[in-house]
Every structure is written in C-alpha cells, then in structure tokens.
Amino acid sequence: MCSGCKAFVLSCCLAGCAALSSERWAARFCEDPELQEATHCSPSGCDSISFGSRFCVAWMGAPGKRLQASVGTPSWENCIATGIYDRMDEFQQHPPPLLQCPHFLPIAFLAVPKSGSTSLLLWLARNDHRMGCIADSARFASACLRKHHKQMTQKCLADGFYQGNASCPSLKSLGCSRSQSGSLAERALRWHQSVNSGWLVLPPFLCPQCCRQGIGRLLVVMARNPYMRLASYYKRWIGPRLNNNWSRFGEWVNLLANVSRQTDAFRLCHGIPGVVAADDVLHTRSVREMLDDPRLPARSQRPFAILHLETLQTDIRHLERQLCREFHHCRRLPSIQNESHHNSRATELFTKQPGLWHSLWDGLSAAMREMYGWDFKMLGYAMDPTSILPRRHRAPLLA
DSSP states (O other), rough: OHHHHHHHHHHHHHHHHHHHHHHHHHHHHHHHHHEEEEEEEEETTEEEEOOOOOOOOHHHHHOOOOOOTTTBBBBTTHTOOTTSSHHHHHHHHOOOOOOOOTTTSSSSEOOTSSSSHHHHHHHHHTTTTOHHHHHHHHHHHHHEEEEEEEHHHHHHHHHHHHHOOTTOTTTTTTTHHHHHHHHHHHHHHHHHHHHHHSSEEEGGGGOOESSSTTTEEEEEEEEEOOOHHHHHHHHIIIIIHHOOOOHHHHHHHHHHHHHHHSSSSSHHHHOBBTTHHHHHHHHHHHHHHTOOOOOOOOGSSSSSEEEGGGHHHHEEEHHHHHHHHHHHHOOOOOOOOHHHHOOHHHHHHHHOOOOHHHHHHTTTHHHHHHHHHOOOHHHHHSTTTTTSSSSOOOOOOOO
C-alpha cells in the first residue's frame, strides 16, 4: 500500500477510535476522576487521546444578560492544560503541552497563545461537529443558573448531565451513576462561583479532544508575528495592571528575556513567584520553546506545517492541498473567521498609533532576538517591527 494511502487509512482508523473514545473515556472517568488520558493503538503505533486539563470551559454569556450567539464558545486552554483553576500539584504547575486533535479531521494543531487560538478552536470545533454539542450544553447550564435558586442549581445541572439531550451523549448512556453526575455538577458549580463569571466547566466527555503525538495526523502550528504577540498580550493583561502605562513596556520585555535566560520557566512553562506569573509565561513563550518542550513527543516525529495568522486564508488553501496529497482528505476546509486578528488591540496600535509603535521597540532588538530569534527565522518574519506580514507566501514546513 502506498504511504499516502496508509496515512489515509490510519487517520480514518484513529478518527473512528477518537469518536468512540469520548464515551469510553467518560465512562472510565466516572470510576477514576483523576484519569488524564486513554491509549489507542493501531498497527502503526499508539497515541494518547486526552481531554486535556479536564476543565473544558465554555462561555455561557454575561451573567444577567440575554443569551447571545456566542454562548457555547469553548476555551482553547483545555489542550494547553494550564490547570490554573483547580489543583496545584506537579501536573498543574508544569502542565504538559497537548495537541488539538478534532474528530474526523486528520490534523493535530499546536495552538500558540495570542496567535488566533480562540478562532482556531472554534474552527476545529466546527470541523468535528462538536460545536453544537458544546453550545447546547452551555445554554442548558446557563438556563439552570438563571432559573433556579442556588440550592437547586446543582440538581438541575446533575439531572441534565445525567439525561443528556439529542445532540450530546449522556452520563446515563455511558453507565455513570446519578451520584457521579452530581459530583461533576458540583465541580462545575464550584468553579463558576469561584471565578464569578459567565464561564462554566463542562463534563470532560463534552470537551474538544486533545492528543499527545498526533499519529496519523498532519502536525500544524499557528504562528503570529512575535512583535504583535507581545504587544497584544501587554495591552490586554499587563497594561491595565500598570494603568495602561506604555513607558514600562521595555522594562517588562527585558524582564521576560532575563527570566528566559536565567531559569527554565519558559522551557517548562511555569511561573517564578514574585517575578513573573505562570499565565504570563504561557502567553509569551516562543514557538521554539513550545516545540522543544521535552514533554511534547510530536516534536521529534516529523515537521509541522505552519499557518500564519496574517495570511490565514491563503495558508488554509495550502493546507487543503497538503491534506489531500498526503492523507487523501480532499474536502474543502471552511475559512477561519478571524475577527480577533483584524480588530485586535495590537493591530489597532500598529495602524492607528505608528509613533507609539516605533517607540515601543526602541532598544529592544537584542531582547527580541534572544527570545524569538528562532521564531523570526523559521516562521518567516522579519526582525523589523514595522514589517508585520510573513515574508513567505506559502505555508512552509517547520522541522
């Protein structure tokens, strides 16, 4: 059998296993809440299918407001496995990186924070038909929270998770008990109340699927210009802490460079108490550090294809041809609705305040080269902060 045909057959087999693994994994989870992953093997090898941090967080809409179309939007953090919302054991402090591996699409995506990761997750969810299930579950949970008093909300959630609905599997169908459904509901409600927001943790079997190695799949990474990534994160999270004072931007970048040089924080993705938060490291580590993470088995298997956020629709067409050529998956892929890029805070800063943009990077070329030198070169971006678009017109392969 030709190599392309073998890859196609393998990807189909894994996709079929993946579709079944949701139910099998959830049934095992009922018996062992600490279960992180399940192993699926084929004649070509084994891969670990996982539901990430087990905290599949979906947006239910702003509390007290009417439901909107965005209800059901999942968080991309499930496969990053940050685990910042619950246990602080060794797994959570040093979370292993995971790949986004949708059902029935032979792709394994490495999501890069501040690189269109939310748009990417929604696109993957639409491709594997999980979006409707996630959205329905989030709407149901939102209705429980709005309709019932506090003491009745947990029972409402538990009954819903146990009975399920037309678009989602139920815990009852998986062989789980009502008491186990109640435990999942209690966990979801406790997290929701602790963060006091419109987000809710769904049961793990409703989560988008993750995997470790991407066997039988095309490895893909989503890239963005490093200058845009840093500026976007600073403006969204760091700036407000400093009264939106851009005068300290250079100090912050140099701090990140020093931490990267002197510690293993960026290599293993953890914070340094009193110096830099784990979430800041997660959102600013380079693609090179993500690919070189010793806990990412896929890094040594084969190259990654690259999608550039700035030329996304063109790169998607290249991805289609590669999937057809190598995996015999010849269906047209839907476009990624990337509103977050065109209206991002960094893009607005670059286009509407060019003077400020120029001043931000004055004296930071050494720090940027130290932190992102490999990314600039291998992802196809120029070191010039005024040259944002990638220099390569086709999606290259990343060794």
